Amino acid sequence: MQQHSQYLDELFAFINASPTAFHAAAAGAALLRDHGFQRLHEADAWGDLDPGAYFVVRNDASLIAFTLADSPRSGQPLRMAGAHTDSPGLKVKPNPLQVRQGCVQLGVEVYGGPLLAPWFDRDLSIAGRVSWRTGQGALQCSLIDFKRPVAVIPSLAIHLDREANSKRSIDKQIDLVPLLMQTPESSPPDFKTILQRQLGLQHPAAADAEILDFDLFLYDAQPLAQVGLNGEFITGARLDNLLSCHALLQGLASAKPRRNGLIVLNDHEEVGSVSTAGALGTFLNDMLQRLFPEPGVRQQVIAGSLFVSVDNAHAVHPNFVGKHDPEHLPQLNQGPVIKMNANQRYATNALTASLFRQFCQKAGSPCQQFVMRNDLACGSTIGPLTAAGIGVPTVDVGVPQLAMHSIRETAGSADGWHLLRALTTFFSETDEAIRCPQAAL
Numbered sequence: 509m510q511q512h513s514q515y516l517d518e519l520f521a522f523i524n525a526s527p528t529a530f531h532a533a534a535a536g537a538a539l540l541r542d543h544g545f546q547r548l549h550e551a552d553a554w555g556d557l558d559p560g561a562y563f564v565v566r567n568d569a570s571l572i573a574f575t576l577a578d579s580p581r582s583g584q585p586l587r588m589a590g591a592h593t594d595s596p597g598l599k600v601k602p603n604p605l606q607v608r609q610g611c612v613q614l615g616v617e618v619y620g621g622p623l624l625a626p627w628f629d630r631d632l633s634i635a636g637r638v639s640w641r642t643g644q645g646a647l648q649c650s651l652i653d654f655k656r657p658v659a660v661i662p663s664l665a666i667h668l669d670r671e672a673n674s675k676r677s678i679d680k681q682i683d684l685v686p687l688l689m690q691t692p693e694s695s696p697p698d699f700k701t702i703l704q705r706q707l708g709l710q711h712p713a714a715a716d717a718e719i720l721d722f723d724l725f726l727y728d729a730q731p732l733a734q735v736g737l738n739g740e741f742i743t744g745a746r747l748d749n750l751l752s753c754h755a756l757l758q759g760l761a762s763a764k765p766r767r768n769g770l771i772v773l774n775d776h777e778e779v780g781s782v783s784t785a786g787a788l789g790t791f792l793n794d795m796l797q798r799l800f801p802e803p804g805v806r807q808q809v810i811a812g813s814l815f816v817s818v819d820n821a822h823a824v825h826p827n828f829v830g831k832h833d834p835e836h837l838p839q840l841n842q843g844p845v846i847k848m849n850a851n852q853r854y855a856t857n858a859l860t861a862s863l864f865r866q867f868c869q870k871a872g873s874p875c876q877q878f879v880m881r882n883d884l885a886c887g888s889t890i891g892p893l894t895a896a897g898i899g900v901p902t903v904d905v906g907v908p909q910l911a912m913h914s915i916r917e918t919a920g921s922a923d924g925w926h927l928l929r930a931l932t933t934f935f936s937e938t939d940e941a942i943r944c945p946q947a948a949l
Contacts, residue, residue, distance in 0.1 A: 512925050515758075516742070519924055520732045522754045523746055527635040527727040529569035529593035529775045530651050532750055536571050536593075536757050536773060537563060543761035545573060554798060561766070564795065568637055568649070569593055569775035570785035572795050573757070575766045575935075583805045585812035585939050587769040588900065589759075589931065590787070590890050591752035591819060592777030595745070596620030596913045598627065598684065600634065600724040605699050606685065612696045613685045614659055616726060620778030623914040624678045630915055631657035632686060636724035638703055640717035647720070650711050652703065657729040659686040686726065728915050740841060740921055747909055747917040749777070751924050752818040759931030769935045770795075777819075777890055787890035793898060807899075814863060814942045815902040816934060817855060817891030818927070820919070821845035821878050823908030836879045838908040840920030843874030844927045847889075847904040853880075855891035859944045860903035864930070866941070871933040873926035876908065901944045 522539070526532035537547065545561040548554060556579070563573035570593065578584060601615040618624070635653040642648060661684060666672055678684065689696075700719040708715035732744030756771040763769065772795075776786035783789055800806035824837040838845045846861045847854040861877075868875040880886040895902035907923040934942070 523750045524731045530637045532593040533571045567785040571773045574770040577767045583808045589816040590772040592749050592774050596622035598726040612689045614688045626915040628661050628663045631729040632659040632726045633729040638722045639720045661686045742921050743918050748820040755928045763935035787893040810900050815900045817904045819889040819906045820909045821906040833881050838876040841922045845876045845878045847878050853886040853888040854904035855895040855902035856904045864903045867934045868930045871929040873930045
């Protein structure tokens, strides 16, 4: 119980410190450093790496970490796993300020596929990355987080929309414009001036900075919470998929003994993964080529390895049981879910599913299965993209959750702990225990 309680404290701290993918990568890097991982930079020459623990960050929002128990040239398998750092939400437009009826509003774009209704009447803050120029003309970039409620999207009163509870539709351009402040007597400040002031508060050396550009997102300012009469649930933003990122980071970092292992945390999964830092980009391939420069050795490693794609799954909703396949009803607090799809929206097959079941069994973690109803469209993950991109056997898994893509999601308080134990076992397993067996021909 004490270990589980400590796990929840660490999970909450990680997600609360990660309002954007940029912050998630920074929090992941800090966790890895605390466990003795050394940062490498893609622009540097690495030479032959000694056995040890390393990590690389791309575009400040994607991260690859790996442990080497022996020389990469030995051709031994890798225990690989992946998740994504981004979540659906609202991204601030380049020229965001709008003035209407004495109010200054903030123009936003919809990022990914969020449930939009829950964004109304929430206390919202702003975080992300800003690029700025020093007084000497040097270009810098820094993370920024207002860390307090600074905006809100008020609902229209029921008296002015009597059909709001039955026929409400949301116009993404008109309805999703948050209030930021009232118009001061003088003209409203330039948005970059607001950012410059906040940047100076967080980074005193940047007090005289000239803000050049930014990648900013709104986020729910309410922290995660443990709820339920017996603390059965956790609720909060970005459980999809920062819960998985945290489990991968902790699992790789705490595995004993340390073997050849690798995790990739990709940005941009929620918008299709087509980017330099996404799963359809070159990040993972580039790292594998640097670790295993000989094509024959690299192919030998990949063929003997397993990739665990970790992304949250749909728990059965007690109010909407009919939305699920009746023979596949994952429940909260019953362990991680193996996700399968005949059309390869998930990359799981019988062999990779069997391997993951064995990791769960050895860890003492329960395990469940999920398939989507035939009459509903199935989502996807980085699993099929990675499997197709490098040719590695792959299994798609994740903890069950409710309200996926809402501004506040719900998961079982025990499921992340079950997942972490299974992943720690995976990263500790022998080479033979992670290989897919071959059918006799």
